[in-house]
Amino acid sequence: MSLESVRAWVAEHAPELRLIEAHGSTATVADAAETLGVEPGRIAKTIALRVGERVLLLVTRGDARLDNLKCKAAFGGRIRMLDPDQTLAATGHVVGGVCPFGLATPLPVHADVSLKAFATVFPAAGSRNASLEITPERLAELTSAEWVDCSTLPG
Numbered sequence: 473m474s475l476e477s478v479r480a481w482v483a484e485h486a487p488e489l490r491l492i493e494a495h496g497s498t499a500t501v502a503d504a505a506e507t508l509g510v511e512p513g514r515i516a517k518t519i520a521l522r523v524g525e526r527v528l529l530l531v532t533r534g535d536a537r538l539d540n541l542k543c544k545a546a547f548g549g550r551i552r553m554l555d556p557d558q559t560l561a562a563t564g565h566v567v568g569g570v571c572p573f574g575l576a577t578p579l580p581v582h583a584d585v586s587l588k589a590f591a592t593v594f595p596a597a598g599s600r601n602a603s604l605e606i607t608p609e610r611l612a613e614l615t616s617a618e619w620v621d622c623s624t625l626p627g
Contacts, residue, residue: 474565477574478598485573486614492594492603499568499600501534508594508603511535516587516595516611518570520554520562520579523547527554527562529572531595531611532584536623546582546620568600572615583608583617586625 475491482489496507498515505512515534520527521543528547532538543551556567564576572581572595587593587608594603595611612619 474569474574474598475602476598477564477576478571478602479574481574482597482604486606486610489604489606491597492605494601494603497568497600498594498596498603504594504596504603505534507601510594513586514590514593516593516606516608518572518595520559520570521547522552522554522558523549526580528580528582529563529570530582530584530620530622531572531587531615531617532623533586533589533593533625535626536584536586537626538622539624542620542624543622546622565596565598566600569596569598569602571596571598572611572617574598581615581617582620582622583612583615584623585619585621586623587611 498504504515513535
């Protein structure tokens with residue numbers, strides 16, 4: 473069902489984008505990078521977060537780690553990740569397929585500036601084996617994402 477909601481959303485809002493339905497898993501950053509043949513940083517992971525009573529999505533590069541101090545500064549409070557059931561309820565997507573497209577309920581989307589290091593990135597597309605390729609700028613445009621600096625890069 474979730475893949476279908478993404479498919480319908482893409483058809484309506486960005487028909488130029490192509491869904492990639494892989495034979496292998498794209499549920500984790502490592503699996504997605506291997507399946508798609510790209511470096512882990514190009515996997516755009518979408519994380520469902522709670523700040524106080526607000527639920528939001530943060531899209532960041534796959535090899536980045538969340539920085540609690542930066543997140544607190546960007547979102548005005550302490551972040552907590554939603555558990556798998558809460559994530560499914562809020563987004564309509566299972567963990568491993570969470571993306572900012574075809575959401576069950578409207579949620580604010582934030583794009584981490586770390587995504588801008590790449591010409592294109594690969595967010596999930598509503599299932600554990602689907603994704604799409606998109607420029608970070610187009611992802612932010614389509615989702616009305618606010619750019620934030622919330623991550624720390626490996627190094």
